[in-house]
Amino acid sequence: MADHQSKGAQAAPPRRLNWNDPDVRSVVYQVVAVSIVVAVAWFLISNTLHNLSIRNISTGFDFLGRESGFAIGESPIAFGPENTYARAILVGLLNTIRVAVIGIILATIIGTIVGIARLSKNWLIAKLSMIYVEVIRNVPLLLQLFFWYALITETLPGPRSAINLMPGVFMSNRGIKVPAPTDHFAFDLAAIGFLLAFVLIAIMANLAKKRQDATGKPFPIYRTALALLVGMPFLGWLIGGAPLELDVPKLQGFNYVGGATLTPEFAALLFGLVLYTAGFIAEVVRAGIQAVNYGQWEAAGAIGLTRTQTLRLIVLPQSLRVIIPPMTSQYLNLTKNSSLAVAIGYPDIVSIANTTLNQTGQAIEGIMIIMAVYLAISLSISFFMNWYNKHIALVER
DSSP states (O other): OHHHHHHHHHTOOOOOOOTTOHHHHHHHHHHHHHHHHHHHHHHHHHHHHHHHHHTTOOOSSGGGGSBOOOOOSSOSSOOOTTSBHHHHHHHHHHHHHHHHHHHHHHHHHHHHHHHHHTTOSOHHHHHHHHHHHHHHHTSOHHHHHHHHHHHHHHHSOOGGGOEEEETTEEEETTEEEEOEEOSOHHHHHHHHHHHHHHHHHHHHHHHHHHHHHHHOOOOOHHHHHHHHHHHHHHHHHHHTTOOOOEEOOEEETTEEESSEEEOHHHHHHHHHHHHHHHHHHHHHHHHHHHTSOHHHHHHHHHTTOOHHHHIIIIIHHHHHHHHHHHHHHHHHHHHHHGGGGGGTTOOOHHHHHHHHHHHHOOHHHHHHHHHHHHHHHHHHHHHHHHHHHHHSSOOOO
16 A cells, blocks of 8 residues: 555656746746847947957957057056056056055044044034035035145145245145155165054954953053054164165256155045045944944943043944945945046046057957956955954854
8 A cells, every 4th residue: 555655656747837837937037038138248249349340450458568658647666658558557556546545544534533523512513524524425526626636736836936844845736745765675674564563453452352351451452553553663664774864855947856746636536535435434434323222321421431432442343333334335435436536637547548548449458457447446345344344243142
């Protein structure tokens, strides 16, 4: 009897395809959607290649190895017209990364301060912060860049009448010239010491947190971090021979030579991006702080903590879980908004890629390079912020 039932169960009729079955419809819809996407992509690619062949325009990235033939006004690495297009693209990439990294750091600091100030019990500070946020966020960024660029280039005097802020520091419509370290090994050691200080601070912060969790005793991390940031570069400078020579700017002809320069283009772009993004970050910080239950403030006050201590030790650590996701979006916006640099002449990746594609005719490849650069930078920022978000997330026990 059992064998008969088993054979009957095995001989059950196969499942037939039925359009009323939602699983069948879902598979059919997905196959049709993928087929349409593939067909559209094939049409666009084949049509593009056909049009390029008719116009005798070559495709590929071989042009990157050719001599560029143009100069770049602001470059963190050595570059001249004899260098290749690939090196020009590298210069644009470094310029974009530089303004993005510095902008993110400064926008975070200013935005956090303004966001906290909006919640201040001081009426004047709260209102001034509110006015800043509302004005900055509602004026287009491109107009702000034009404003800062015009303010720097039109209101400041020429190099011959430059403002001498302090010995060796001159401000004119060509930028700010400051003394720079000479090409000496000691200054390289100082830079290495500065980077090493950040590594030691990160390790120290992690150990201090574990120590406080285990014993309840706080560690003076801020004073120690400041000592490392000052002491490590100073130690590297001493080991390298403690040279005192600096490359001081000097007026030569119609401009200053020597030293380091903060150009009007970079300054205008940085000011615009930082102040604009800080307005949005301020609202993110304010919302994150307000998301923490007010009972936390009351409990901290009951055990004798000041308002500043409560904010730093209790409220802000809890609000980070609310702040980090939208903060990531603002970092991405700042990075992508840096492409507006082309409007004021800063040589970022968009500006240099535009010059490259105009000279070579490789428009598609140039646009692909720009897209790849911003995609890589954005994914890197997202990866780091997602890692940090998981690092501070509450662990369920």
